[in-house]
Amino acid sequence: MKRREFIKSAALGSMGGLLISQTFGAQAGGNMLTPREVEGPFYPITPQKDKDADLTQIEGKVGRAKGTIIDIFGQVFDQDGNAIEDVTIDLWQANSYGKYHHPHDNSEAPIDPHFQGWAILQSGKQGRFKFKTVMPGAYPLNSPQQRTPHIHIKISKYGYESLLTQLYFPDQPLNDKDGLFKRKSVQEQKMMTAKKTSKSNEYRYDIFLQKAF
Ligand SMILES: [Fe+2]
Structure with a gap:
């Protein structure tokens, strides 16, 4: 040559x-896309009516979920930073004891009858969304795969690559020991970790999606 x-x-x-x-x-x-993560074994399979943005109460029941109540809000953007409205955000998590409302979760941690566990939201104006939940417990110590607190999220909208990911929390001592979290680069971990705001028990979590075409 x-x-x-x-x-x-x-x-x-x-x-x-x-x-x-x-x-x-x-x-x-210029924007990093929200990294992907595995779905895990506990996507809800038991039908439930109440899948609204307040996971701390179940419609028609008196009482509130146990644990630390937290508020999470954010916006959905494309890779160029344009806000995306009407995005479906399907999320599920363990209760504050680390137990999923799922027939295959056979850990000994208790079920919380007041915890909704699952929500399906839509992003609104400027791609904004918010939900109220409890800080998910780490999976119990006797579980073969101990996980740091996390929330599973499936995000979809026509015209965008659908995204399966997990949201993490800052300052969790188990983050460094979590098999899935550890595998991510520092930058990816940052994208997947909600940010604490100045209000107590409030977090911000933005999602960046890839346009499909
Ligand atoms: Fe999980």
Whole structure:
């Protein structure tokens, strides 16, 4: 190969690499996309009527979920930072004892009859969403796979790559020991971790989706 051709092909090669890293890597349009995570075994399979944004109360029941009540809000954006409305946000989590309302969760942690455990929300104006829940418990110590507190989320809207992820919380001592969390890069961990606001028990969590076409 002549020197000039070699330089040209090397330049094209590195450009190709750049394009690939923009498409499949973390960086797109200046914003990092929310990283993906596995679904886990406990996506709800028992039908339930109440899937609203307050997971601390079940419609028609008197009483409130046990644990620390927390508020989470945020916005959904595309990779260019445009807010996306009408995005479906389907989320589920363990109760404050670390137990899922799922027939396959056979840990000895108690069920909380007042905890809703599952919500399906839509992002509204400017892609905003919010929900009230309890701080999920770590899976019990006797569970074979101990997990740090997390919330599972499935996000979908026509025209965007659907996203399956998990939300984490800052300053959780188990984060460093969590098998799934540890596998992520520092930057990915940052994207997946809600940020504490100045209000007590309130967190901000923004979601970045990839346009499908
Ligand atoms: Fe989980």
